[in-house]
Amino acid sequence: MPTVDSLIIGEGPAGVTAALYLARSGCSVLVAEQMTTGGQILQTSSLENYPGFPQGIKGYELADLFAAHLQGLDHLERKSSAVTAVEGEAGHFTVTFQDKSTVECKTVLVCSGAKHRLLGVDREKELTGHGVSYCALCDGNFFRGKPVAVVGGGNAALEESLYLANIVDKIHLIHRRDAFRARKTYADRLAAMGDKVVFHLNSQVTKLLGEKDLAAVGISNLQTGDYEEVPVEAVFIYVGFEPVTTFLPKALERDAQGFVITDTEMRTSVPGIFAAGDIRSKLCRQVITAAGDGATAAQAAFVFLEQLHG
Ligand SMILES: Cc1cc2nc3c(=O)[nH]c(=O)nc-3n(C[C@H](O)[C@H](O)[C@H](O)COP(=O)(O)OP(=O)(O)OC[C@H]3O[C@@H](n4cnc5c(N)ncnc54)[C@H](O)[C@@H]3O)c2cc1C
Numbered sequence: 001m002p003t004v005d006s007l008i009i010g011e012g013p014a015g016v017t018a019a020l021y022l023a024r025s026g027c028s029v030l031v032a033e034q035m036t037t038g039g040q041i042l043q044t045s046s047l048e049n050y051p052g053f054p055q056g057i058k059g060y061e062l063a064d065l066f067a068a069h070l071q072g073l074d075h076l077e078r079k080s081s082a083v084t085a086v087e088g089e090a091g092h093f094t095v096t097f098q099d100k101s102t103v104e105c106k107t108v109l110v111c112s113g114a115k116h117r118l119l120g121v122d123r124e125k126e127l128t129g130h131g132v133s134y135c136a137l138c139d140g141n142f143f144r145g146k147p148v149a150v151v152g153g154g155n156a157a158l159e160e161s162l163y164l165a166n167i168v169d170k171i172h173l174i175h176r177r178d179a180f181r182a183r184k185t186y187a188d189r190l191a192a193m194g195d196k197v198v199f200h201l202n203s204q205v206t207k208l209l210g211e212k213d214l215a216a217v218g219i220s221n222l223q224t225g226d227y228e229e230v231p232v233e234a235v236f237i238y239v240g241f242e243p244v245t246t247f248l249p250k251a252l253e254r255d256a257q258g259f260v261i262t263d264t265e266m267r268t269s270v271p272g273i274f275a276a277g278d279i280r281s282k283l284c285r286q287v288i289t290a291a292g293d294g295a296t297a298a299q300a301a302f303v304f305l306e307q308l309h310g
Contacts, residue, residue: 004028005305007095007105009083009247012039013287014277015111016066017294018301022109023076025302030103032095034082037070038063039113040278041287043128044138050287062287083112083247090272091308106308107272107301110248110260111294114278114285117240119151123208124237131214131234134241136160137286140167143234149217151205152238153177158186160236165193172230174200174219205235243279255281266297274301 006022008015011033019031036042044059053062070076081097086108088094095103116134118124124132133139136150140163148168150161153175159182161171173190178201180187190197200219207218209229216231243259245252253261253269259281266274276293278285 002030003104003106004030004077005105006030006107006109006301007032007083007093007103008109008111009086009095010039010111010113010277011037011066011070011078012111012113012277013041013066013290014113014279014294014297015039015109016070017291018109018111018276018298019070019076019294020073021295021298022301023073025298026075027302027305029076030079030105031070031076032079032081032083032097034080034098036063037067039290040115044135046142047138047287048141049138085247086110086249086273090270090304093272107274107304109266109294109297109301110245110268110273110275110279111277111290111297112244112247112279113290114241114243114259116237117242119205119237119239121205121208127208127210127214130212131210131232132208133234133236134238136164136236139234140164140236143168145169146233147172147231149174149205149230149232149235150238151175151235153180153182154238155182155186156241157236157238158182158190160238161190161197162186164236165190165196170195171197172200172217172219172232173197174203174205174217176202176204176222178202208235241285245279249273257281264296265300266293267300272304274304 005027006029008031022029041059046056048056081099085096147170149172151174202223205217206220209216216229220227260275261281274297276297277290
């Protein structure tokens with residue numbers, strides 16, 4: 001069975017950065033990716049908030065640059081397969097892949113990211129990037145001065161509505177219950193905006209309308225059964241966000257939503273396992289913070305390996 005110093009799970013911004021840092025410090029590294037280099041940035045039409053690209057950069061272009069950066073690095077190998085299990089203890093982990101092969105490693109860096117829960121409405125996937133979005137911070141600016149919808153009743157939905165209120169013309173806030181689960185001050189601030197925010201409580205989106213781009217949402221009232229079609233150019237969906245952790249040991253400490261808890265140096269509750277990027281329990285999930293976590297996790301793993309080697 002092959003043995004490496006570090007096994008990195010995922011080639012999103014966190015995993016790519018961790019791989020660069022660890023390989024450049026001379027550790028033997030294997031990076032496993034189940035799909036393609038880039039992670040969630042491949043779902044992003046354009047990134048306008050990543051430093052160094054004042055005109056913005058398309059998600060797939062940044063992903064290509066990430067992949068190019070990993071090419072030809074000494075000490076680095078890549079494997080195209082999903083990790084299905086991580087077992088063992090500090091210094092002696094066994095990682096199993098979907099193709100049934102295994103690798104021994106001394107440290108594991110979990111950079112497998114997170115994924116948004118889908119609304120589950122017809123055409124949602126087809127219109128993602130064409131008006132359906134899960135990230136107001138990322139995509140809100142494309143809809144400056146336009147009417148949009150926001151779906152959800154938790155802090156994320158209301159926080160993002162407050163953010164969008166400075167950008168868009170009108171927000172249709174759609175929530176399936178009669179009260180929000182979010183902080184009361186958020187709902188109060190939105191209510192104080194008058195016509196700018198239209199509340200659709202006890203309601204859910206049942207249709208996404210439009211040809212190539214979203215043009216309207218169909219909203220059904222769960223109490224009265226009434227149905228209306230509201231013209232919007234975007235719908236921002238906040239019905240939950242979940243970490244990708246199915247293959248991790250149960251012993252790894254997580255928060256109430258299942259995100260992995262780390263200290264500031266990306267160490268998890270299991271010595272030798274580090275976590276970086278969106279999979280972590282943290283405030284801000286963006287490319288820049290994932291890359292920063294990846295660099296920190298790599299440095300912490302390097303220190304751990306040095307201590308292990310005595
Ligand atoms: C639509 C959208 C728009 C966004 N826009 C912006 C923006 O404009 N600016 C910004 O800064 N951020 C934006 N973000 C957020 C940003 O993309 C994420 O914060 C960032 O990609 C997180 O990086 P990560 O490396 O932690 O995880 P991810 O990007 O999720 O990468 C994780 C990788 O791990 C792989 N993986 C998962 N499980 C396994 C496994 N078992 N085995 C092998 N591989 C596995 C996945 O395939 C994936 O490639 C956006 C996100 C979305 C969804």
